[in-house]
Amino acid sequence: MPSKALAAALLLPLVLPGVAAAKFYRWVDANGNVHISDTLPPEAAHDYKVEVMDSAGDVETTVGPAPTKAELEKRAQQKKAKEQASVDAEKQRRLDQILLQTFTTVEDLERARDDRLGLVDTNIKIAQEKVTSIKSQLGSVEARLKKHPDNQNLNEQVMNLKNALADNEDYLHQQQQVRGDIVKKFKHDIARFKELKAEQAKEKQAKQQQQQQQ
Numbered sequence: 288m289p290s291k292a293l294a295a296a297l298l299l300p301l302v303l304p305g306v307a308a309a310k311f312y313r314w315v316d317a318n319g320n321v322h323i324s325d326t327l328p329p330e331a332a333h334d335y336k337v338e339v340m341d342s343a344g345d346v347e348t349t350v351g352p353a354p355t356k357a358e359l360e361k362r363a364q365q366k367k368a369k370e371q372a373s374v375d376a377e378k379q380r381r382l383d384q385i386l387l388q389t390f391t392t393v394e395d396l397e398r399a400r401d402d403r404l405g406l407v408d409t410n411i412k413i414a415q416e417k418v419t420s421i422k423s424q425l426g427s428v429e430a431r432l433k434k435h436p437d438n439q440n441l442n443e444q445v446m447n448l449k450n451a452l453a454d455n456e457d458y459l460h461q462q463q464q465v466r467g468d469i470v471k472k473f474k475h476d477i478a479r480f481k482e483l484k485a486e487q488a489k490e491k492q493a494k495q496q497q498q499q500q501q
Contacts, residue, residue: 315335397477407465
């Protein structure tokens with residue numbers, strides 16, 4: 288590629304005395320040939336990196352080449368990730384605000400957690416008792432059914448009890464999952480609450496130090 292001095296020399300014939308300095312373009316094609324022109328062909332801007340120069344041969348900026356499909360996809364992904372990060376940050380800000388407005392101390396959070404767990408534990412206990420009772424009834428009816436396999440009433444009872452057992456076991460499993468979710472959520476909230484309180488204390492201390500310095 289020509290030196291800056293050579294590039295300026297090549298441009299001199301294109302600059303007329305008394306005429307405002309024009310823009311010139313320099314690029315290297317696929318064969319390694321250097322091109323300098325006062326106009327920029329669209330195909331050059333699309334395919335190659337083009338240097339935009341002043342009349343002295345100084346590069347002011349560069350344009351092109353057009354991004355590839357992979358580059359465009361990467362940019363789109365980066366833009367989407369940035370937008371999602373912004374949405375997540377705003378969501379977290381609102382959650383932090385609600386957390387601080389709802390609870391004053393860690394103990395408040397722990398009490399709220401224990402209250403909710405108490406209700407769920409009651410549901411779990413009732414469901415467990417029902418499951419135990421239904422299993423007992425089912426065992427009794429199945430024992431009678433073995434002696435009277437053609438008894439339609441006993442067969443219906445077995446079917447109904449099995450359905451009831453399945454429903455109560457599903458409910459029990461659901462409540463156990465709810466309990467686990469409550470424990471997990473409050474563990475996260477308590478940790479986050481402590482972080483926010485520590486940040487508030489740090490900000491308060493910094494403000495006090497500034498006031499003392501003034």
